[in-house]
Every structure is written in structure tokens, then in C-alpha cells.
Amino acid sequence: MKNLIIGQSGGPTSVINASLAGAYKEAKKLGYDKVYGMINGIEGLLSENIIDLDKYLDSKENLELLKRTPSSYLLTCRFKLGSPATNQETYEKIFTILDKYKIDSFIYIGGNDSMDTVESLSDYAIFKKKKQNFIGIPKTIDNDLPITDHCPGYGSAAKYIAITLREIIRDNTAYGVTNPTVSIVEIMGRHAGWLTAAAALAKDDTCEGVDAIFLPELPIDIDKFVDKVQKLVKKKPSIVIAVSEGVKTTEGKFVCEFNSTAKEDAFGHKQLGGCAETLCNIIKERLGLKVRPIILSTLQRAASHLQSLTDVEEAEMVGKKGAELAFKGESGKMVIMERVSNSPYKIKYSSFDDIHEIANLEKKVPIEWIDQENDQVKKPLIDYIRPLILGEVEQITVNGIPQHLIRK
Ligand code: F6P
Numbered sequence: 001m002k003n004l005i006i007g008q009s010g011g012p013t014s015v016i017n018a019s020l021a022g023a024y025k026e027a028k029k030l031g032y033d034k035v036y037g038m039i040n041g042i043e044g045l046l047s048e049n050i051i052d053l054d055k056y057l058d059s060k061e062n063l064e065l066l067k068r069t070p071s072s073y074l075l076t077c078r079f080k081l082g083s084p085a086t087n088q089e090t091y092e093k094i095f096t097i098l099d100k101y102k103i104d105s106f107i108y109i110g111g112n113d114s115m116d117t118v119e120s121l122s123d124y125a126i127f128k129k130k131k132q133n134f135i136g137i138p139k140t141i142d143n144d145l146p147i148t149d150h151c152p153g154y155g156s157a158a159k160y161i162a163i164t165l166r167e168i169i170r171d172n173t174a175y176g177v178t179n180p181t182v183s184i185v186e187i188m189g190r191h192a193g194w195l196t197a198a199a200a201l202a203k204d205d206t207c208e209g210v211d212a213i214f215l216p217e218l219p220i221d222i223d224k225f226v227d228k229v230q231k232l233v234k235k236k237p238s239i240v241i242a243v244s245e246g247v248k249t250t251e252g253k254f255v256c257e258f259n260s261t262a263k264e265d266a267f268g269h270k271q272l273g274g275c276a277e278t279l280c281n282i283i284k285e286r287l288g289l290k291v292r293p294i295i296l297s298t299l300q301r302a303a304s305h306l307q308s309l310t311d312v313e314e315a316e317m318v319g320k321k322g323a324e325l326a327f328k329g330e331s332g333k334m335v336i337m338e339r340v341s342n343s344p345y346k347i348k349y350s351s352f353d354d355i356h357e358i359a360n361l362e363k364k365v366p367i368e369w370i371d372q373e374n375d376q377v378k379k380p381l382i383d384y385i386r387p388l389i390l391g392e393v394e395q396i397t398v399n400g401i402p403q404h405l406i407r408k
């Protein structure tokens with residue numbers, strides 16, 4: 001008897017369930033007897049909120065629906081295990097539950113913080129000579145995990161950003177000189193600007209693109225920003241600016257914290273959000289222009305109707321690879337993607353041996369890929385993103401509405 005448990009953790013993406021589908025399918029193929037799911041990640045495991053995935057996923061139709069379902073099918077958590085020295089009881093409880101269900105392998109699909117959980121459990125198991133092995137599968141719209149070329153979830157969110165920004169530009173232009181408008185679009189991504197950079201892909205021969213892109217990798221000088229808008233508005237009546245939720249001023253203060261202090265989660269991450277409104281208010285006060293803050297918030301990570309086919313296929317593949325590693329008994333490793341070539345776009349799936357070099361670290365956009373002078377991004381960054389958003393997924397609809405897999 002060989003059993004596996006899978007969990008999802010951290011912020012959802014529109015393809016995190018494709019990784020679950022890939023891991024589940026491969027695990028069954030390889031010969032795991034039972035594949036369990038933990039509800040609400042490690043937090044659910046601790047309260048034995050465990051389901052038998054065979055009851056929910058054992059049909060081709062359900063797996064196809066699952067791949068098109070946004071949010072985390074198994075629900076999620078932001079739970080910090082802490083160190084075994086101070087939380088030994090919690091660690092022991094986890095292993096007691098794993099033993100009770102005769103679980104040999106543990107797969108966690110998540111971002112930086114979730115890899116911290118994989119790292120801690122794997123280290124503990126080795127130290128205490130426990131039989132279980134622990135594997136990480138990457139996901140995050142922030143695309144900020146080190147070592148892997150990119151993260152599943154990013155491509156679809158980037159596609160949503162590129163398409164939505166283009167639609168916003170079209171709309172913003174409609175009134176022309178009769179009603180000049182400055183729209184500031186706030187994009188997720190925490191302290192990395194990968195997702196906001198995708199706004200650059202709105203531009204082509206038929207679309208002028210966004211007027212400025214502000215990433216958290218560089219501080220925003222508020223006076224220069226106002227100056228820029230003033231100059232732009234003299235030339236054109238429609239201004240659209242993309243800004244990362246995590247941008248800071250030259251004084252090192254989060255723009256979103258101008259009016260109130262952001263709350264923190266278990267990992268000490270501030271809940272960012274509100275910088276578009278702050279910047280719009282500044283423009284309104286100083287220049288008296290019509291402004292519109294647009295906060296994409298949850299939409300950008302839940303828009304499964306705009307999934308990138310490339311992203312869905314890759315998410316499934318990293319899931320598959322994760323199950324393979326788990327079955328071999330590997331531990332403390334994360335599946336990674338290496339870009340073998342960009343044109344034609346080719347990816348190789350492998351694993352990174354030391355999760356310590358991944359957990360809790362953030363990969364930022366290289367400064368040399370940012371066009372500081374024009375507040376835009378440079379071609380290598382556009383070339384890096386473009387293949388990741390390619391391809392469309394045919395939706396399964398009823399009455400014109402895409403269908404999702406729900407747990408009954
Ligand atoms: O890490 C993914 C992410 O979507 C970030 O871009 C965002 O800042 C954060 O999660 C929001 O987290 P939550 O949904 O827990 O508030």
C-alpha cells in the first residue's frame with residue numbers, strides 16, 4: 001500500500017487545479033493506491049480535513065473541468081509552521097496524522113511560503129527518521145520563485161493583464177478631448193513586477209499601449225510622476241498607467257500605505273492594495289484631472305475564461321513531474337521549468353535539489369530589463385513573457401457560462 005496526499009496553499013491562480021489534475025493522474029498511473037487531498041492546506045491536515053480524491057476526480061470529464069476551474073479546488077491557507085524547536089507538537093501531530101492514513105508522500109502546490117512548509121517538513125522528517133517524503137510544485141501569479149524560469153499561473157494572469165489593459169485603453173480613449181481621463185490600473189504581484197510588466201503586451205500596431213509602467217523594483221518619485229502626467233495630458237486626452245500594488249516611494253514607503261497601515265499575514269507579508277487610488281487622488285488634487293483607479297484584484301488570478309493554453313499545459317506537466325518525484329521517494333525538492341529555447345519556445349521539466357534556496361525568497365525583475373527613462377519595459381522582458389500567454393483553452397459552457405468542478 002502506497003498513499004499520497006496533495007495540498008494547495010497561498011494565493012490561488014487560474015491553473016493551480018491543472019497541477020492538481022496532473023499530479024493526481026500521474027500518481028494513479030504510477031501506482032499510488034490512495035490519493036488524498038487536504039482541505040485548506042496544512043491547516044486542514046492538522047484538523048484531519050482530508051478527502052479521498054478518487055471520489056471526486058476519477059473521471060476524464062471531471063479532470064477536464066478541474067483544469068478549467070479557478071481558485072484552489074482543495075481550498076487554501078496562509079499558515080506558517082514555525083520552527084520545530086518551538087512548535088514540535090504541531091510537527092508531531094502532522095506526522096501522526098500522516099501515519100494514521102498510511103501516507104508515504106506529500107505534495108504541496110504553492111509559492112514561496114508554501115515551499116517554506118515543504119522545506120520544514122522535509123528537514124524534520126530526515127532529522128527524525130520519518131518515512132514520509134515531501135515535494136513542492138510551483139505556482140504563483142507573482143512569478144517570483146527563484147530557480148524556475150517561470151511559475152505556472154503567471155502566464156494566464158499575464159494574458160489577462162495584456163488583454164484587459166488593451167480593453168481599458170480602448171474605453172479610455174472613447175471620449176477624446178471632450179473628457180480627458182487618467183486611468184491608473186493596479187496590478188498584483190507583491191514585491192516583484194513580473195505581472196505588471198505584462199501590461200506592455202497590450203501594445204502592437206493597432207494599440208498605442210500603456211503610457212507608463214511602474215514596477216516595485218524601482219521607487220516611484222511622486223513629483224516626477226505628476227510631471228509626467230501633466231506633460232502627457234498636453235499631448236493626448238487618454239492616459240492609462242499600469243502600477244504594481246507593491247510600489248514604494250523614493251522615501252521607501254509603500255504607496256498603498258499613504259492613508260492606512262496594511263495588515264500582515266502569518267508570514268509577515270503586508271496586504272498590499274490601494275496604490276491606484278492614492279496616485280489618482282494625487283493627480284486629481286495637483287492637476288485637477290478626471291481620474292479613474294482600476295483595481296484588478298482577484299479578477300487577474302481567477303479569470304479562468306482567459307487561461308493561456310501554454311500555462312495550463314505547463315501546470316499539468318509540473319503536477320505530473322511532482323508525482324513522479326514523490327513516487328521515487330525524493331524529498332525537499334521543487335519541480336522547476338528550464339527554458340531550453342525561446343524561439344521556438346521549449347521547456348524542460350526537472351527538479352531543484354535544495355528547496356532551501358527557493359523557500360521564502362523572491363525573484364525580482366532584472367533592473368536592466370526596465371526602461372527607467374520612459375517608464376516602460378525593455379524588449380528582453382517582453383520576449384520572456386510573450387510565449388507564456390499563447391494559446392486558448394476551449395471552455396465548457398452551459399447557457400453561455402463556463403462550468404467549474406465543484407466539490408459536493
Ligand atoms: O501571492 C499571490 C497574490 O495574489 C499576490 O499577488 C497578492 O498580493 C496576494 O496574493 C494577495 O493575497 P491574499 O489573497 O491572501 O490577500
